[in-house]
Amino acid sequence: MKATFLYGANDVRVDQIEDAKILKPTDVVIRTVIACVCGSDLWDYYSKAPDTVGVAKGHEVIGIIETAGAEVRNLKSGDLVVVPFVASCGFCDYCKANQQTSCRNIEFFGHGGGGACQAEMVRIPWADGTLVKLPVDSNSELLPSLLTLSDVLGTGYHAAKSAQVQAGDTVVVVGDGAVGLSAVIAAKKMNAEKIILMSRHESRSKLGREFGATEIVSQRGEDGIEAIKELTNGDGAGRVLECVGTQDAIDLSIAVTRDYGTIGRVGAAQYETVPLNFGTIMRNIGIYGGVAPVRAYIDELMPDILEGRINPGKVFDLSVKIDEIADGYKAMADRTAIKALVTF
Ligand SMILES: [Zn+2]
Ligand SMILES: [Zn+2]
Secondary structure, three states, X not given: OEEEEEEEOOEEEEEXXXXXXXXXXXXXXXXXXXXXXXXXXXXXXXXXXXXXXXXXXXXXXXXXXXXXXXXXXXXXXXXXXXXXXEEOOOOOHHHHOOOHHHOOOOEEOOOOXXXXXXXXXXXXXXXXXXXXXXXOOOOOOOHHHHHHHXXXXXXXXXXXXXXXXXXXXXXXXXXXXHHHHHHHHHHHHOOOOEEEEEOOOHHHHHHHHHHOOOEEEOOOHHHHHHHHXXXXXXXXXXXXXXOOOOHHHHHHHHHOEEEEEEEEXXXXXXXXXXXXXXXXXXXXXEEEEOOOOHHHHHHHHHHHHHOOOOOHHHHXXXXXXXXXXXXXXXXXXXXXXXXXXXXX
C-alpha cells in the first residue's frame, strides 16, 4: 500500500510499504476513502533533521472497514467510518467520562510502525471505542465535512466549550486556519452574538464570515489589540478562542480577554510560559482547554452536518491525490491553501 512519510524538512514522500494488518483482536483495518493534511502535520515539516527512516504521517481519515478483529463487536467489514485522531478504548474511566484523549489505553496512529492515516490502508486500534459509523455512502458529497469530525471541527468546538461560550457572548477567535474557522462555527452554534475573527487573509476571512464571523480584525500585535478593544467597548471579549499555539497568540488572547473572561486554548502550545503574573490575577482571567477529545463531540456535531446546518468541509480549498500529497503540504506551508484534502 502507499503511505506518507516525512524524511526531513520539506521532504514528504509516498512509499510503497506492506499493507496494514490486524495486530490485536480489537483492531480493524480500513481502506481509506479520503484523508487530509493537518496544520499539526507541519510542525516538523519546516525543521526536521534528515533521516533515512521516515515519520509516518496523518491522523484524519474516513475509510471503509476491510477486516475486523475477532473481538470487534459493533462494526463489521463494509462499514464507512470516521476516525478520531487518537484511538481510545471506550471502556476505561476517562473514556466513559468522554475524556478520550486521556484514555488509559490510548494509541496514536503511526507510532507502532507501518504507516499512519495518510495511507491507502490504516490499522485502527480499539475499533469499538474509537470509530463512528457514518450514515451515508462513500460517494456522499458530505464526506469532506464529515472528515472534519476527525480533528479540526471537534478541536474548534473544544475551544468554544472550554471557554464556556454562551448565548449572547462576544467571542474573539485568534487564528484563521481550519481550527480557527471551525471555532467560528462552534461559537455560532452556541449562539454567540458577536464573533470577531482575527484574519489577514482575504479567502480565510471570507470563509470566516460565511461560517458566522460578524467582524474581522486584520491587524496584529498592539494594533490588533486596539482594534478588538474598539469593538468591545474598550474592555475586550468575554470569551477568547486561541487556535494557534504560539507565544504571540496566547499573549494576545490574554490582552483581549475582558476581566472575568475565559480563554479556550486548543492551539498546540509551542510556548513554555503563560503570563499569569500579578497583573493577570487582578483581572480574573480563566484559561482552559487543551487537546480536544474529538471522539466525544462527534455525536453532537454530526447531525449539524447531515442536516445541512454547517458545511465545515469548505476548509478544504485544495484536493490532491495521494501521490501528490507533498504538494498539499507545500501549499499549506506556503499558506496558499487552508487545508488539503487527500483522495485515493
Ligand atoms: Zn489534525
Ligand atoms: Zn479508554
